Amino acid sequence: MSMFYAGRHRAPSQSSQVGKRASATVVAAAALGLGTATIGAQSATAAPSTSSTESTATFSGLVKQGARGDLVKQIQRKVGVSVDGVFGPATRAGVVRWQRSHGLSADGIVGPRTGTKMRLRSGSATAARSSRTSTRTTNFTGLVRVGSRGDVVKQVQRKVGVSVDGVFGSGTRAGVVRWQRSHGLTADGVVGPRTGSAMGLTGSTRTTTTASRTSTRTSVSSSSLLSTAASLVGTPYVMGGTTTSGFDCSGFTRYVFARHGKSLPRTAEQQRQATTPVSSPRPGDLVFFGAPAWHMGIYAGNGMMYDAGNPRVDTTKRKIWTSNVTYGRV
Known part of the structure; x- marks a missing residue:
């Protein structure tokens, strides 16, 4: 822009031209993202603006499985799972994935570091108190396990x-x-x-x-249980069989224990999980092959077992042919 003094046109001063060139340099540097370049006094004023836009609110809560509320919904949206406001297993899995992808400790808990990284919005203090309340502990003195009811x-x-x-x-x-x-x-x-x-x-x-x-x-008498197993020797092997018309391995054990008032799950692996592992088996315990279990039988003592073998081996008493087995007690 030209400047006029007393009606006479004068060329802009050299200092004015330098200022304009400096301003143009600042604009160009800003367009290239060079907010930290040393381009004169202007760089000092650009830095605070950049840092303020990159700042995040500090989160001080603790939200974990069992928590509920609006803050949980924020987390669910952030990790891309169904938004219902209830922090369940699916939300925890989503948090674990999110933490891994952002280089955080993948514990499935939204604490101060994860919450700050997620930039969780207002209401964090209330949500954190709610989370702590929902996960508070009590003095429980009982013992509940497979077989319990109520x-x-x-x-x-x-x-x-x-x-x-x-x-x-x-x-x-x-x-x-x-x-x-x-x-x-x-x-x-x-x-x-x-x-x-x-x-x-x-x-x-x-x-x-x-x-x-x-x-x-209330344990089953091993002698009576083995007596029942022995009475079924010779029953044909039938894949999926659960009756005296034909047994598979878990169908056989389930049938024997049911005769003595003990209910077992259907498959070999389910029965393995439903029993108490023992290292010193006694007759009447269950013997499992593999983990997950692919075969099983009833331990008869002295390295022997009763089992419904396969299409070539009907229900029989025979030697356990490998040491790679585990035992479970009902």
Whole structure:
């Protein structure tokens, strides 16, 4: 722009031209993203603007499995899972994936570092208090495991996200194992004082404990169980068979134990998970081949077992042919 003084046109001063050239340089540098270039006094004023747009709000809460609310919905949108405001196993898995992709510790818990990285919005303090409340512990003194029944089992099933029927079976045990692993506990599938307290279990713990102990104390006589197994020797092997018309391996063991009032799941692997592992087997324990189990039988003592073998080997008593086996007690 030309400048006029007293009606006479004068050329712009040299200092004015230098200023314009400097301004043009700043604009060009800004367009190239060179906000930190040393281009004179202008660079000092550009830096605060850049840093302010990159700043994030500090998150100080703790949101984990079991939490509910609007903050959980923010997390679910961020990790790309169904938005229902309930922090369940699917949300935890999504958080783990998100943490891994952003170079964070993949523990499935949204603490200060993950929450800050996610740029969680307002309401974090309230949500954090809500999360702590929902995950508070109680003083649980019971013992709930496979075979237990009742209201406390239903609480466990709701907590681990499995079908709620009040019967602690193999599905519930698997859910408890997953829950224990995700919360840094010993993953044994048994809800004792530590796991139960972490779950916040309440209610008739003594009744459930008594029922559980009673169910584990009532053992089947090994001699009568082996007698039943021996009476079935010669029954044909039938894939999927569960009756005296024909057995497969798990159908045979299930039938024998049912004759003595003990209910077992259907498959070999389910039965493996439903039993208590033992290192010193006794007659009447179950013997499993592989993990997951692909075959099983009833230990008869002295390295022998009763089993429904395969299409070439009908139900029989025979030697256990490998040491690569495990044993479980009902």
